[in-house]
Amino acid sequence: MHQVKLAENTYYLGYNDRRTHLFENIWPIPHGVSYNSYLIVDEKIALVDTVERQFIDDYLDQIEAIIGDRPVDYLIINHMEPDHSGAIKAIKTKYPEVTLVGNKKTFGFVESFYFKPENTLEVHDGATLELGEVKLQFQMIPMVHWPETMVTYDETNKILFSGDAFGSYGTLDGGVFDDEINLDFYEVEIMRYFTNIVGKYCPHTQRAIKKLAPLDIKMIAATHGPIWRTDLDWVLSRYNKWSTYDTDPGVIVVYGSMYGNTQKMAEVIARQLSERGIKDIRVYDASKTHSSYIINDIFKYKGFIVGSCAYNNAMFPNVQTLITTIEHMGIKDHYLGVFGNYAWNGGGVKNLMKFAENIKWDLVHDPIEEKGALKKDKFEQCIDLANAMADKLLQA
């Protein structure tokens, strides 16, 4: 195997997962994902995070290929999610004297998932650990995106081992560093990773960005995706934009429809938005497009218009799934429109309005509910809704 180095004695030990269809068994990853671990070989040897358990055997072999019969002295656990902590038990078994480095919360998770940790070094904000030449510093960034999450900063080589922060979907297909890759590929993958996985924790991400700003960072080594050593601003500016809910003046129109009546309303709304000069309009059928992609666009565009037919006194189940995810993520600062279709006592719009109340976005127009085929008065209302949305976006 190639040995890929971040610095003289710092190695990339990552694995590409092209088999898993759904990250966290929810989010589609058609382009896979990488799990990145790092090995620092100094007077003392430290691993920074591990890998998903399917890669354990090769991972142990690669470590041994680098350090021979020397032991791993420290296992630094920035994040306990199993795709990174999966090899902790294997490391402990192979290197029984290893000291686990983490914070109070980390060790609670180690005990829950794997074993009661004994050799531990509990670190706090600003604590340091010298490996020889390399001096490491720890900073807590809770909820980016678990409570125990921290980052490790190599003061000597100025490398930030950032855990999931600044991570990306997408395997590393040969290129590992940002300057080895055409980043167009990651434009979508990194945003979807952020919006799907970290998006719930935007305020925490903002706090983390501000907290880490004073560090002189020359390289960002996350646990997924490329290592950033040339254009750090590429990733930092994007994370900053997304985590402040800074959106562009476009609109997502999403609908749930069995027989096409709700869909027709969506088409009318979309066309009118276009007539008003809105260029970024994305129309999605919630039964076909996974929430992962729609959520991603909600982080891109300020307008969100959602429609649902009535379904057993409720909204259409696939719209409900999306709505629940949006509510759960607590996405802020959008313009909202609501429409739907029914045949007897409704259920779609009624429940979408409960969502409107909970999410507290700016409702640009009264909800529109048609009974069956779209008729003139509701057609006009769809036009009005689109106009109200366009007015808001164009005046902003």
Ligand SMILES: Cc1cc2nc3c(=O)[nH]c(=O)nc-3n(C[C@H](O)[C@H](O)[C@H](O)COP(=O)(O)O)c2cc1C
């Ligand atoms: C399984 C099923 C459940 C439905 N539940 C309701 C309901 O609870 N209330 C209602 O008013 N209409 C209900 N409808 C009727 C549809 O909402 C109605 O036909 C609507 O026009 C469908 O919109 P669409 O053409 O966009 O699918 C139901 C239809 C089906 C097939």
